[in-house]
Amino acid sequence: MQIIEVNSRKISRVFYQHLLLTVVLKTGEKFIYRLLEASTFKEFSDSADKDKFYKSQIKANKKFKRIQLFG
Template sequence: MQIIEVNSRNISHVRYQHLLLTVVLKTGEKFIYRLLEVHTFNEFSDSTDKDKFYKSQINANKQFKRIQLFG
């Protein structure tokens, strides 16, 4: 499992393991994205504006199935 702390306005940290990306927002919301490819995670971790990359490449991408976690 890879975990990166994110210095952004909205995202607290992300975890990646076995084609699953878990995004933890600073509001406490957690989302899992299924079928996320490794190169997408690497591009996310290398991007300068992670909030923008998350909104445009991950959250807006309909190929990635999003599941919200509660609790």
């Protein structure tokens, strides 16, 4: 499992393992995305504006299955 702490306005941290991307928002909400390619995580971690990348490339991508976690 890879974990990155994100210095952004909305995202607290991101976990990645076996094409599952878990995004933890600063509001406490957690979302799991089932990705199609492992390179998406690398592109996210290399992006200069992680909030913008998350919103435009992951959250808005209908090909990624999104599941909200509660608890």
